[in-house]
Amino acid sequence: MEDVFNTTILCNNCNQATKKSYINKDGFKIRTMQCDSCKKEWYHPGDMQDYENFSRLRNKCFQVKLRYVGNSYAISIPREIIQFEEEMQREINEMIQMSLESPERVSITFSKKIKHILK
Numbered sequence: 001m002e003d004v005f006n007t008t009i010l011c012n013n014c015n016q017a018t019k020k021s022y023i024n025k026d027g028f029k030i031r032t033m034q035c036d037s038c039k040k041e042w043y044h045p046g047d048m049q050d051y052e053n054f055s056r057l058r059n060k061c062f063q064v065k066l067r068y069v070g071n072s073y074a075i076s077i078p079r080e081i082i083q084f085e086e087e088m089q090r091e092i093n094e095m096i097q098m099s100l101e102s103p104e105r106v107s108i109t110f111s112k113k114i115k116h117i118l119k
Contacts, residue, residue: 005044011035018042025051026058057084077108 009018018033021041028051031044057080067074097109 005031005033009033009042011038011040013038013040026054028054053084057081075106 005020010016011018014035014037016035016037018035021032021034023030023032023043028047030047030051033042034040060080062078062081064075064078067076099107099109101107
C-alpha cells in the first residue's frame, strides 16, 4: 500500500505545498509535513501510533521474577515488551546489554544495529 506521505500535500490554511521533515520525540523519529508559510505541522499517523504504544509501555510498571539459573540470576522480560520490540524492529538486529547501576538497580538496554538506512 502506498504511503500518503509520499505525495504532495497542500496546506488547508494557505494552499501552499508542504515540506517533508521529521521530529525526534523520546528517541522516536516521527515523520511530519510542515507548511513553510503558516508553520502548521502534520504528524505521520503510523509513526504517532507507534510512539503512543511505546509511551503506554514506558509508563507501565512491570513486576518480574528473579530466578537463579546455574551461576547467574535471570529475570523474565514481559511478553508485551518483547512483542513491542519485535514489532518495531523487524529489520533491525537486537542486542540486549545489562549493567549494574547500584546494589539495588540493574539496567537493561536494547541497542540496535541498522541493516539498512530507512528513507
